[in-house]
Structure formats: structure tokens, C-alpha cells
Amino acid sequence: MRLEARTEVSRLMLVAAPFAAVAFTLLVSSLFVAWAGAPLSQTYALIFEGGFGSRFAWSETLTRATPLILTGLSVAVAFRARLFNIGAEGQLYAGALAAVAVGGLHGGAGFDAHPALLYPAMMAAAMVAGALLLLVPALLRIRLGVDEVVTTLLLNFIVLLFVSMMLDGPMKDPTAMGWPQSVALQDAMQLEKLIERTRVHTGLLWALTLAGMLWFLFRYSTFGFAVRAVGANPRGAAFVGVPVARTMVLVALLSGALAGLAGAIEVAGRAGYVTLDMSPGYGYTGIVIAMLAGLNPLGVVAAAVFVAGVLVGADSMSRGVAVPTYIADVIVAIALLSMLVATAFARYRLRWQ
């Protein structure tokens, strides 16, 4: 038995692959649901209901999807150039912290600038923080060949410890009764609500706009061509005059900036301050989303909504039947695996002999 590359990869199969993967995922997850002793159809119905079944469900799903779109884009951009950024989680926290540093109250000692000035400065600070955090591993990779999977992954823990230090130290909110949380953002820095009486905020528009822009950039710009060329064949790209190192650096800055922005938007759109558990692994889930999307920026939006729906739906489902919310993690994890296998099957075929 061996894998054989298909000579022509049909578009239909590439499009069908994610759907096949999702179907297979639900099938496999059923085993776990059954194991938990819950009725199958009711469990799935509750997940769907909780994720997409009502106006409230949709609003919760979209709220959850907003940071996921951004981290998904961050990962998709980097992976396109074969820069394996596993550090979106850390970059997100760095962005969130930078946003609060610029736009925070700091007990009245914060920047006292006009919101029209402070708001872009806050977002820019978050993007710069994320970008710089990825720049270091990217340069190590380009110059010294250090595996960026290891460096970006480990940086996540360093950043998290740094955030913890800041939340207990210089940026600690004195009014939080000892809870490790940062000072709050100035009111003017909080994002507007998109829909009345829900938690959906204008960060969603940021995410959607960026997804569209990145799709356009990849498809039509010379930079997009360079990124795809470097990702597909760095030696071939170098031969035709694509500046490989420069492209990698730009990709790193872009990817880090997107993850940093995710942090800023999450802070400004929801809690208004940084805590150590503000992200339930948005950075890591971004990897799953980017892979589910086949690294396509528009696909990232769809994948993020799907994953967010499963996560939100599982929360509400677990209140109805006795299946732990961990089933959501299982579903997402299996979805990633089946997606990888499904795309492999779209590109390769099995040959028995």
C-alpha cells in the first residue's frame, strides 16, 4: 500500500474535502458521545441549537469567532510561506498587553490623547508587539536555520509568564481586589457593540475586512505571488528573483501583527482588561482554523465560524445533556486530523498492491 500523487488535483475534491472532513468528524465524535451515554441526535441538535439556532446563539458564535478569524488569518499567512508560526497565542497576549499599555486608564496616569489619535495608536501598538514577537524567531530561522516551530511554541510560555508578571506588577488593577488582572481600557477605547444587547462588537468588521483584504493581497499582488512562491518552493522562488528572506520577514511581521491585533480587539471588544485566561487557546485554535480553511483567508472566516459554533454550542449542550464541554475540543481536534487526511486524499490516492 502506498500513496501516489494525483497528476491533476480536481478543484471539486479540494472544495469537498473540508465537508467530508466535517462529516467524518461528526461520525467519529458520535462514538465519544455514545460513550458518555448521551442520546446522539439530541446532543448534536443541542450543539447546533446552541451555536447557530437563534439570534443569541449566532451573536455568541460570532463574538467567539472574531479573535479566531484573526488568529486563523495570522497562521494562514505564515503557513502560506511555510513559516510555521505556532506562537499566535503568545502574540495575542503581547498584543493585548500592548493595547492596554497604550489605551489603559492606569489609574488616571494613562495617555491623555484624543481618542481619534489614541485608538489607532493602541491598535498599532498591539500589532507591533505581535509582529516583533514573531520577527525574532523568523530571523533566527532565516539566518541560522533555527526551527521556528520550537521557538514560537516556547515563546508562548515566556509571554504568558511575562503577562502574569505584569498583571501582578506594574499593570495590576488596584481596584480588582487582588485578582490578577490588568488596569482597564479607557472607555473611549472600548469597541462599539455591533448588535444591541449582544456581545458582538465591531471587531468582527475588522476581522472580516482583513480577511477580504488578505484574500485580495494573496491573489492579485506581487507580494502575494512572492509568498505563495516562497511557500511552494523557496529554491525556485529564489531562482526567479523573489527575495526569499525579505518575503519571510514581511510574512512574519504580517502574521504577528494579525495575532497581536486579535489580542487588542479581544480586550477592547469584550472584557476591557487583560486576564491570564482571556484566551482559551485562540492562538492554537487559529492553527486548526487555518488548516481547515486550506490557508485560504476567506475559508478562515467560514472555518472560524464553524469552530466557534461548535465551542459555543457545546457549552450550552453540556447544560442540557450530561456530556462534558470537552466534546467540543474533541470535535475540533478530530476535525483538524480529518481535514489533514482529507486534503491528503484530494492530492494523493491510495494504491493497493
Next chain:
Amino acid sequence: MAVNAPVLRLSGITKSFGALRANAAISLEVERGEVLALLGENGAGKSTLVSILFGHYVPDEGSIEAFGKPLPPGDPAASLAAGIGMVHQHFTLADNLSVLDNVMLGTEPLWWGVSRRKAARRKLVATGERFGLQVDPDARVGTLSVGERQRVEILKALYRDARVLILDEPTAVLTPREAESLFDTLAQLVAEGLSLIFISHKLDEVLRVSNRIAVLRGGRLVATLRAADADKASLAELMVGREVRMPEAKPHAPGAVVCVVANIRVRGELHDVSLSLHAGAITAIAGVSGNGQQALADILCGLRAPEAGSVRVGDAAMPASPAAWIAAGVARVPEDRHAVGTIGDLPLWENAMAEHHATRFARGGMVRRGPARAFARRVVDGFDVRSARGLDTAVRSLSGGNMQKLVLGRALLGAGEDARGQTGRAPLLIVANQPTWGLDIGAVAFVHQQLLDACAQGSAVLLISDDLDEIFALADRIAVMHAGHLTPARATSAWTLAAIGLAMAGSVPAAMVADHAA
């Protein structure tokens, strides 16, 4: 030579891969003590047939008999046991083991504990003496020359008592002298009663070595003929299915110097290499691959900088930047079209416009699709690049010949248009590294014609090749590379095959040393 029952009989071998019929009802016989040449273009089905014979593939239909007994399909061990040995083009030797270890590898069951090295050594030495294949059994394979390694490969098969030996493109990696010595060895093997299957696409070799020639085309056996009755032209026609006229080079009068390489050095790869390239002339660099050609080609494609020395094109000193070389009007054809020349996952049109994606085909950071696709269309039409889905075909699905036409067309058209801001002109300089490697004869003729045409229109051409037939057919001047040293370039007429062979092995003819000193 006793001609009794055939040692090998293939009847109606058919094998399909999806829609592709790689072998269609092929029936062949190999007799004792004969050399059967298997001739065919890439994709004609030679490798599939041999893989079936060796048990790597199971045929869809048909059967094989070895020495009168049916051979179970798909069982390499059975093929080995039946006395079928294979000498692969890319050697299957462990460099860090001795010759003896390599030969014994796989012949002893693991659980014997005590290995019978003494007996094995005796057998190896005896085999070597019998067939005139002298190799030190204790030498580490890594220290051997390519020719010697090939001898080890052959010994390995003979040690396992092979009676039928399959040689896959055996001369591809050899110097002319090593090839001569291989042919002597083959004659000796045949004299000892072995049968050989000699796979090649080089017509001269096939005519010289074999008794009978089987020609494959498109998976079918189109002819089996006696070598004595065949000639090059008819074989080429059988192989391709139509008349092939190899382009004839007319000697060019070298024009102005376009490119000067002066004393460039790369530690361990190039030692003081100097070369000048003239407009309207083809300068060839002969040599066995791996003697520094890659470093020189990389430097002349803008991929690397030499550690010392200079490279000038026209009046400009050239930096190590592919973009600068492209802008200077240099058409570059790299050796490896899969790994370097193309980006397999990207569509044909993006590969075609790639060299100019940030210059001619860009405006305001966006790719100008219209002109870029129009350029790709000109490449496809002008160089006959065939693909399944036109400009949007992923390049990885192109055949080797079409891929090379794309690379060549992109370079020639692009450099011609860029250098003078006009279409249809020849590039200033063409750097072609093994431009016909692995191509079938029709594509080879096409590539040669394109190089000759460009040269006739005034391009300076540098041809790096390890195919001496190609070099003699095209070059006006020849320099030979060995171990990082390059001989001075001399007119093709001043070289003999023997002199080139010597130079390829590292001994520069005395006359040339005098030349160089003067």
C-alpha cells in the same frame, strides 16, 4: 554462442496506471549470452517493464518465464533467486560500508549471528577475477570513484549469481573512459554466458553494445531488430514515431565578449576559474557532473557570489542577485527544472511570468494579469508547451519535456524582451546547465534548435553538459571542468574525444598547458 531456450520470456505484459497504459501487451525474449537493448524515450515504458521484471510491480496481464520456469509476479526475492540482477542508475550502496559489506548486505539471514565473511570474501574475489572486475573488497565505498562504484553494483548482482543483468542507463554517470571500461566488462560478462538488458536512450551506445534492440514507444513494443541491421536515423524514427532531424550546428564566428568570468574561486568547488563568452557563439563546459559545474552555474545565474574573482556581463560587475541577472538580459536555464526551474504548485502562467513578476508585470504592487498571461501565452505558443488545462495547469503535472520548454521559453523570450525593450530578439547571454538532461529525443532536438537559433541571432551561449555528443554537436568552443579546475576554452575542432576524456579525468593535455602559459 549457444542459442537454446530463451533465458527470459515475457509474454503479453500489460500494465496500466489509471488511464495511462505504461505497458501494452509486450512480449520479449532474451537469449543466453546476448545483449538486448531496451530503447525508448522517457515515458515509453522502459522502467515499468523492468520494474515488473524485477518484481516491483505486478503486471495487469501477462507472464514471465525465467529459464523455463514461470516467475511469480510482484516478488523481488523470487526474481533475485531466479538470477535476475539489477544495476540501478542511482547506486544503491552504503557509502560508509566496505565493498565486501555492501556486497554481503542482504544475503545473510540476520539470526545467523556469525557472519561468513571469509567465505564471502573468497567468493567475491573469485567473482571479480572471473569477470575482470577488480575492486578492493575492504575499500570503503565512499572513497571509490563513480566507475568503481558501478563495478561494485555489478559485482553485487554477480555475487548473487545473477544470470540476467539489467543495466539502467549505466553510462549516464561515467566519463568516456569509464564508459569504455564498462563496455569491456559487459563484453566479458556476455562471453561468460550472461544475458544483459541494457536500457538507454543514447543511440550510439545502443548500436555499439547490443546484439538486438527492442524499441518501446508509448508503452508498446514497436520493433525488435538486430543491431547489425539498424542505424541511428531509423532507430530515432522508431523511438519517436516520426522522422527526427537533429539540428545541425554551423560554426559561428565568435563576436564581441559579452561575459567575462575572471579567477573566481569557491572553496572546495572552484579554483581560479576564468572564462569569456562571446556573442554569437556557443561555449560548452564538458565534464562529469559534480566537478564544480553547479557552483559555476549558480554564480552565473546570480544565486551565489564567488569568494574571490569577478563576473562581468557587458560593462557591469554582476552581484549575486537573480533579479539583477534577469534585468541584465541573461536567460538562465537551471539544471534541475523541478526543484529550481519551476514552482510546481503554481499555475503555468505564474511560472512563466515569475522572472518579471515585480518588474515588467507589476504596477503599484499588483500583478498585471493581462500582460503577464499574454506573455505566458507567447511562451506556450512559441515553445509548444503542452498542458492539460492551458495557462492554469499546475506546472507539476507537466511532463519533463514540456516543463523544460516552459523554462527555456520563459528565459529566452523574457530575456530577449527585457534586454532591449522589444519582443522577438535574442537574449544577451544564455546560461544553460544540462538543458536536455532526461529529455526525450524530440525535446532534445527542440532545445538544441532554440539554442542554435538564439546564437545565430547574436546571443552568447554557455552550455554546461555532461553529454559529449551534445557538446560536439553544438559547441563552437569547449572547455573541460575537472575537480573545480577549468581548462582554457578551445575551438571544438581542436579537441579530440580522447583529449576531452583525459581532461575530464583531470590530466590536461600538454599542448594546452603550453597554451595556458602563453
